[in-house]
Amino acid sequence: MEDVKKLEEFQAKIDSEIKIEPKDWMPEDYRKHLQRQISQHAHSEVIGMQPEGNWISRAPSLRAKVVLLAKIQDEAGHGQYLYSAAETLGKSRDEYIADLQSGKAKYSSIFNYPTLTWADMGAVGWLVDGAAIVNQVSLQRTSYGPYSRAMIRICKEESFHQRQGYEIMATMAKGTPEQKAMAQDALNRFWWPSIMMFGPHDSDSPNTGNAVKWKIKRETNDELRQKFIDKTVGQAEVIGLTIPDPALKWNEEKGSYDFGEMNWDEFWNVVKGNGPCNKQRLNHHKKAHKEGIWVREAAIAYAKKQKEKQLVA
Amino acid sequence: METKDALINYCLRLGDSSLILGQRMAEWCSNGPILEEDIAMTNLSLDLIGQARTMLSYSGVVEGKGRSEDDLAYRREEREFYNTLLSERPNGHFGDTVVRNFLHDAFFYYLYQALKSSKDEMIAAHAAKSIKEVTYHLRHSSEWLVRLGDGTVESHEKVQESLNDLWEYTGDLFEMNEVDEVLIKEGIAVDLQKIKLEWDKTINTVIERSTLTRPEDAYMHSGRLDAMHSEYLGHLIADMQFLQRAYPEAQW
Amino acid sequence: MSNTDNQGDVWEVFIQSKPGLPHKHAGSVHATDKEMALQNARDMYTRRQEGTCLWVVPLNAIVSSMPEENESFFDPSDDKIYRHPTHYVMPDGAKHI
Numbered sequence: 200m201e202d203v204k205k206l207e208e209f210q211a212k213i214d215s216e217i218k219i220e221p222k223d224w225m226p227e228d229y230r231k232h233l234q235r236q237i238s239q240h241a242h243s244e245v246i247g248m249q250p251e252g253n254w255i256s257r258a259p260s261l262r263a264k265v266v267l268l269a270k271i272q273d274e275a276g277h278g279q280y281l282y283s284a285a286e287t288l289g290k291s292r293d294e295y296i297a298d299l300q301s302g303k304a305k306y307s308s309i310f311n312y313p314t315l316t317w318a319d320m321g322a323v324g325w326l327v328d329g330a331a332i333v334n335q336v337s338l339q340r341t342s343y344g345p346y347s348r349a350m351i352r353i354c355k356e357e358s359f360h361q362r363q364g365y366e367i368m369a370t371m372a373k374g375t376p377e378q379k380a381m382a383q384d385a386l387n388r389f390w391w392p393s394i395m396m397f398g399p400h401d402s403d404s405p406n407t408g409n410a411v412k413w414k415i416k417r418e419t420n421d422e423l424r425q426k427f428i429d430k431t432v433g434q435a436e437v438i439g440l441t442i443p444d445p446a447l448k449w450n451e452e453k454g455s456y457d458f459g460e461m462n463w464d465e466f467w468n469v470v471k472g473n474g475p476c477n478k479q480r481l482n483h484h485k486k487a488h489k490e491g492i493w494v495r496e497a498a499i500a501y502a503k504k505q506k507e508k509q510l511v512a
Numbered sequence: 513m514e515t516k517d518a519l520i521n522y523c524l525r526l527g528d529s530s531l532i533l534g535q536r537m538a539e540w541c542s543n544g545p546i547l548e549e550d551i552a553m554t555n556l557s558l559d560l561i562g563q564a565r566t567m568l569s570y571s572g573v574v575e576g577k578g579r580s581e582d583d584l585a586y587r588r589e590e591r592e593f594y595n596t597l598l599s600e601r602p603n604g605h606f607g608d609t610v611v612r613n614f615l616h617d618a619f620f621y622y623l624y625q626a627l628k629s630s631k632d633e634m635i636a637a638h639a640a641k642s643i644k645e646v647t648y649h650l651r652h653s654s655e656w657l658v659r660l661g662d663g664t665v666e667s668h669e670k671v672q673e674s675l676n677d678l679w680e681y682t683g684d685l686f687e688m689n690e691v692d693e694v695l696i697k698e699g700i701a702v703d704l705q706k707i708k709l710e711w712d713k714t715i716n717t718v719i720e721r722s723t724l725t726r727p728e729d730a731y732m733h734s735g736r737l738d739a740m741h742s743e744y745l746g747h748l749i750a751d752m753q754f755l756q757r758a759y760p761e762a763q764w
Numbered sequence: 765m766s767n768t769d770n771q772g773d774v775w776e777v778f779i780q781s782k783p784g785l786p787h788k789h790a791g792s793v794h795a796t797d798k799e800m801a802l803q804n805a806r807d808m809y810t811r812r813q814e815g816t817c818l819w820v821v822p823l824n825a826i827v828s829s830m831p832e833e834n835e836s837f838f839d840p841s842d843d844k845i846y847r848h849p850t851h852y853v854m855p856d857g858a859k860h861i
Binding site for chain 2: 245248249252255256257258259260261262263264265268269271272275276278279282317367370371374375377378483487490491493494495496497498500501504
């Protein structure tokens with residue numbers, strides 16, 4: 200009885216756009232959904248450092264190097280903001296990291312694709328960050344306070360990321376024939392995985408129902424995907440690259456682009472762990488984590504000694 | 513030796529040391545012991561590469577042959593790099609990096625303190641800007657050295673070993689030749705033996721706080737002044753220069 | 765995860781964006797000691813010149829009111845409209861008051 204009343208009050212708050220804060224009562228499913236979604240988002244930021252990190256040492260100019268480094272650093276920061284938000288739901292970062300490493304928690308599949316050429320730094324910034332931004336802008340209005348605040352900060356910082364990627368693509372597209380070929384190849388490889396970042400079609404997405412009712416998600420997968428495609432097609436045209444979708448066509452009537460069907464077999468395969476880099480990414484994370492154990496233990500031991508000294512003094 | 517030639521070389525020394533250490537610190541990205549530290553190390557890298565850009569550009573300007581920061585970073589070979597031997601040491605484990613950086617940060621700290629009054633305006637301005645960054649770097653590496661030295665038995669042993677291993681590259685930091693002589697006379701460069709005295713004090717203080725033991729001065733490697741290096745540098749720059757070398761005609 | 769290994773404590777971060785303004789909550793960092801907390805906050809939250817002063821506070825040092833106390837804590841001020849200047853009727857023509 201009590202819970203039914205609480206649930207009604209909770210839904211009334213959501214419906215009148217009052218944010219939910221950590222200490223407020225919330226249905227267990229809401230908490231679980233947020234723990235899963237926010238930590239998945241955090242893991243994606245952190246794992247996402249790897250494919251771009253792959254090119255820092257080889258960045259072709261010092262300017263390109265600092266820009267890429269600053270961008271990856273932001274991603275680490277965003278991972279940190281998101282873990283912080285997720286921790287307010289009563290689960291520690293240690294536990295979230297353990298879930299990631301055991302495979303219980305997922306991260307965005309896009310980071311299981313390899314970055315093979317410098318143009319991939321362009322494609323990742325332009326397409327992957329571009330898709331992420333569409334999602335994140337929408338999530339600024341999410342119903343959970345700490346998540347919404349993290350998203351607002353992230354969106355503010357992300358604004359240069361997509362430009363950085365697009366600038367690389369534009370420069371290469373008007374460069375030597377080899378550079379242009381690299382740019383087109385990067386677009387070919389990253390286009391479909393990028394539009395699949397929005398997840399399955401609404402009709403096949405089991406989590407969408409509650410997430411929309413609770414205003415965790417403010418727009419559905421298909422709505423967000425359409426937004427991304429509509430704003431990206433023109434950008435490709437401006438720099439003279441071709442989007443690898445023969446079915447892509449402006450639809451005057453609905454005022455947006457029609458596009459081809461995505462390869463969902465590939466999508467689920469990568470989600471299940473069979474992407475080109477799934478094992479590599481996770482092993483990299485585990486290795487760094489393991490190599491850090493003695494460092495973290497030392498810092499904890501040092502802090503403990505300091506506290507004891509203070510007590511004595 | 514002409515002042516101009518000495519100055520070109522002096523800028524390369526400063527710029528190359530920052531560049532190589534910055535490149536090393538960038539290797540830590542996504543490999544740090546904790547997320548916050550990953551971000552901290554990236555910050556160090558960004559500061560260092562920023563410093564390198566200023567000094568390499570200036571070296572190019574003094575030279576007057578139209579070489580840019582990128583020409584100098586990407587189109588020189590091993591025997592043309594004048595970075596400190598310490599800066600090119602591999603990252604190793606986190607303790608190795610902390611020790612390497614600590615020894616190097618303290619060097620940069622006193623060097624830039626002194627170079628703030630260089631008669632060369634560009635170098636003085638560069639030092640005034642860099643000293644703010646390096647002050648923070650030294651604080652960061654010192655605090656970590658203390659945590660690791662005075663942490664667990666394992667961390668103490670590890671970091672003492674790092675210190676013992678890296679010590680033989682510290683002599684190289686303070687070596688001088690004709691370049692220094694010419695520039696000291698002009699009030700542009702500073703006497704590194706004086707820097708060494710200050711460096712020693714800081715090193716001793718922090719080592720003591722860390723409950724570590726300062727290694728005995730034994731054989732010291734040298735190489736910086738003659739662009740002599742360990743084998744590690746070749747791999748570092750091959751990696752760094754790959755795109756510029758593979759596509760010499762391309763603009764990026 | 766071994767027994768002695770963890771991600772450190774949570775510290776809340778407050779930033780003063782310029783002198784004269786109050787410190788505002790920015791987020792949190794993990795750290796094992798206060799110097800590390802301060803440095804991590806600096807590297808995490810002031811990369812874009814966001815601040816001139818930083819505070820870090822261990823999360824467990826913060827005392828928060830609880831949502832279930834909201835009625836008794838905050839509603840009693842609902843009817844004290846005399847605390848607001850607009851409650852008072854000023855004669856026409858009165859200035860600077």
